[in-house]
Amino acid sequence: MRVDHDPGTGGQVSVAAVAPLDNPAAACIARVENLGKEVVSPEGKLIILDGISFSIAQGESVAVVGASGSGKSTLLGLLAGLDTPSRGRVWLAGADLGEMDEDGRALLRAQRVGFVFQSFQLLTGLTALENVMLPLELAGQPDPRRQALDLLDRVGLKARARHYPSQLSGGEQQRVAIARAFAGNPAVLFADEPTGNLDQKTGHRIIELLFALNREQGTTLILVTHDPELAAYCDRVLELDDGRLRERREG
Numbered sequence: 001m002r003v004d005h006d007p008g009t010g011g012q013v014s015v016a017a018v019a020p021l022d023n024p025a026a027a028c029i030a031r032v033e034n035l036g037k038e039v040v041s042p043e044g045k046l047i048i049l050d051g052i053s054f055s056i057a058q059g060e061s062v063a064v065v066g067a068s069g070s071g072k073s074t075l076l077g078l079l080a081g082l083d084t085p086s087r088g089r090v091w092l093a094g095a096d097l098g099e100m101d102e103d104g105r106a107l108l109r110a111q112r113v114g115f116v117f118q119s120f121q122l123l124t125g126l127t128a129l130e131n132v133m134l135p136l137e138l139a140g141q142p143d144p145r146r147q148a149l150d151l152l153d154r155v156g157l158k159a160r161a162r163h164y165p166s167q168l169s170g171g172e173q174q175r176v177a178i179a180r181a182f183a184g185n186p187a188v189l190f191a192d193e194p195t196g197n198l199d200q201k202t203g204h205r206i207i208e209l210l211f212a213l214n215r216e217q218g219t220t221l222i223l224v225t226h227d228p229e230l231a232a233y234c235d236r237v238l239e240l241d242d243g244r245l246r247e248r249r250e251g
C-alpha cells in the first residue's frame with residue numbers, strides 16, 4: 001500500500017487513497033487476524049496477546065474488558081497502529097496497517113481516528129481550548145474555535161477553556177482529552193478507560209456523550225473499561241484473559 005503526498009495540498013490525501021474498495025476488510029472499520037504480541041522481559045519471553053481474531057463493523061460499540069495486565073491497552077495500541085504486532089494482521093478503515101509505513105499510519109489516524117489515552121497526553125503548553133482546536137486546525141476545519149468551544153461545552157468544561165492542563169483536575173483533563181478525540185469527527189474512537197478518573201455523575205455524562213456521538217455521527221466506539229455501566233451500554237464485549245479473547249454479546 002502506498003500513500004501519495006501531494007506537496008500542493010500540504011500533504012493532505014483523500015482516505016480513498018489508503019482504503020481500496022477491493023479490500024476484503026473494507027466493510028469492517030477494524031479487523032484483526034491471528035494477532036500476537038510478545039515482548040522480551042527480564043523474566044524471559046512474555047506473551048501479551050496470543051492469536052486474536054475479530055472484526056468490528058462501522059457504527060458498532062465494543063467494550064474491551066479483562067484484568068489489569070491482560071493486554072487491553074496493548075490491543076488498543078495495535079488496532080490504532082500506534083504499536084506493531086509480533087504476528088498477525090490489522091486492518092483499520094479498510095487499510096492493512098502492516099503494509100503502511102509510519103507516515104501512512106499517522107495520516108490514517110489523523111483522518112479517521114480519535115484516541116483517548118489512559119494517560120491523557122494533552123499538550124501541556126496549550127490551553128484546554130487550544131488542545132481541542134489543534135486537530136480541527138490540522139484538518140482545515142472552518143471556525144475551529146467555535147467548534148472546540150462547543151465540544152468543551154458538551155463535556156461541561158466551557159468555563160475552563162483558558163486553563164492549561166496543569167490547572168485542571170485529572171477528571172477535567174480526561175474530559176478535555178475526550179473533546180479533543182472527537183474534534184476530528186473520527187470514523188472510529190478508541191478510548192482507554194474514558195471514565196476511569198471520573199466520579200459517577202460525570203462518568204455517566206461522558207458515557208451519554210460517547211453514545212450520542214455514536215448515534216448522531218455513526219462513530220464506532222472501541223472502549224477499554226473496568227466500568228460495568230459503560231460495558232453494558234456497548235453492543236459487544238470482548239474479554240481478554242491470559243492473552244486470549246472471549247466474546248460476550250450484550251442484550
Ligand SMILES: Nc1ncnc2c1ncn2[C@@H]1O[C@H](COP(=O)(O)OP(=O)(O)OP(=O)(O)O)[C@@H](O)[C@H]1O
Nearest residue numbers: 039040041046048067068069070071072073074075
Ligand atoms: N513494552 C513492554 N515490555 C514489557 N512488558 C510489557 C510491555 N508492554 C506491556 N507489557 C506487559 O504486558 C501486559 C499487558 O499490558 P497492558 O498495558 O496491555 O495491560 P492492560 O490490560 O491495559 O492493564 P490495565 O488494566 O492495568 O491498564 C502487562 O503485564 C505489562 O506489564
Ligand SMILES: [Mg+2]
Nearest residue numbers: 072073118192
Ligand atoms: Mg491499560
